[in-house]
Amino acid sequence: MTMRMRVVHSTRYDYEAPVTYSYNEARLTPPTTTTQTALETAVHIEPPTSLLSYRDYWGTPVTAFDLHQPHDSLQVVATSMVETGTTAPAEGAASWTELRDDRVQDAYAELLAATPYTAFDGAMADAADAVAAQPTPADAVQTASALVREHLTYRPGATGVRTTAAEAWEARTGVCQDFAHITAALLRRAGVPARYVSGYLHPSPQPAVGLTAVGESHAWVEAWVGAWLAVDPTNGAPVHERHVLVGRGRDYRDVSPLRGIFAGQGRSTLTVSVAITRLH
Known part of the structure; x- marks a missing residue:
């Protein structure tokens, strides 16, 4: 059996005082594997900035980005459409x-x-x-x-x-x-x-x-x-x-889905939401 699903993962940081710069890595993009196919993936950053995509040591897709202008919030929205299937039992099990x-x-x-x-x-x-x-x-x-x-x-x-x-x-x-x-x-x-x-x-x-x-x-x-x-x-x-x-x-x-460092004073408030829709 297979399913096609859309996942929208939204992460937002609101800062008490403007942040002057930040460096971040997001691991929010499903890869294509033997048991799933990533049909569409996108990561949107607000404020807008350039993105660098690569795979880390373990093969996980990473979206890296940094911001060098003052900002009082950071929003990362990852949207993906994935077709999944049942994982087959391990064959040829070792002793x-x-x-x-x-x-x-x-x-x-x-x-x-x-x-x-x-x-x-x-x-x-x-x-x-x-x-x-x-x-x-x-x-x-x-x-x-x-x-x-x-x-x-x-x-x-x-x-x-x-x-x-x-x-x-x-x-x-x-x-x-x-x-x-x-x-x-x-x-x-x-x-x-x-x-x-x-x-x-x-x-x-x-x-x-x-x-x-x-x-x-x-x-x-x-x-x-x-x-x-x-x-x-x-x-x-x-x-x-x-x-x-x-x-x-x-x-x-x-x-970890999102990690990084930033320069600024005051506390930050984190808001996260995940919406999953079965498409067929």
Whole structure:
């Protein structure tokens, strides 16, 4: 099954005092992959400025821009139309022996190493042991996802963008970012390469054509088990046609939707909205 969806992601900063300049990177453009086709993409900046597009180290499309005139607000609107499909199950799944081969360890070293967001904590030891005890790495992926979903309660606003896997595990609550970070932490501890994926998920299990829904950024995990296997621990379900992929990396820091620096005084107010429409 396939779906065609339009995503409009709007981000606005309002500043108490004019900002004199800023340098920014936006990761808001869905790429074409084996499971989705980006039909149309555009990023609009206000105040207007020139844009530089490239792919980062992890293959995520980036729109870089800077502003050198005083401005009291910054608005970034990313619009995309994407045709998505069901992710096929990983074929030719590797054994634990194959995953522990030096060539695999070297090739995926960066996705086996802990990061500040995904550092392993002793409190996760029992869960990590259960993941590592599975008969195959593919089984380990499903077990990690299930254990995280069992341990954590999804609660919007319970954590922030700086919350680590260890902090969310201790709090037993979090959002999709935390579910993905903990799942990646458990898999890496067991020796399964895992990458953090950012994107969108249509909130309706059966989206109606033409109806625009209020959405938000979403996160899930892809694990290498001889092939890439995607799993959504927040929902306890496979990644399918309602998911729109935007970026991949080691953790949230690698794929944050918008980041940058600016020169100015006073506070800023952030407003974000995501609208998702199934077109067919």
